[in-house]
Amino acid sequence: MSERAALTRLTGNGSGECGEKDCPNVYRTEKGSILVQGDVSDAFTPPAGEGLVEIPEPVLREAFRALGW
Secondary structure (H helix, E strand, O other): OOOHHHOEEOOOOOOOOOOOOOOOEEEEOOOOOEEEEOEEOOOOOOOOOOOOEEOOHHHHHHHHHHHOO
């Protein structure tokens, strides 16, 4: 996985769900893929090597705006 310093943070400018340092966030990797950080969800058990996180809609909207989508 990419080092955190190599990620472009697309959210977290204060318009999301909280003002804490480790709030739900969306990042873009050097390869252009997307990483998400959020509360772990137990909605179902994902396959080995995968995980589920819950991201509030305002955080995703902020990421889409940052990407110009």
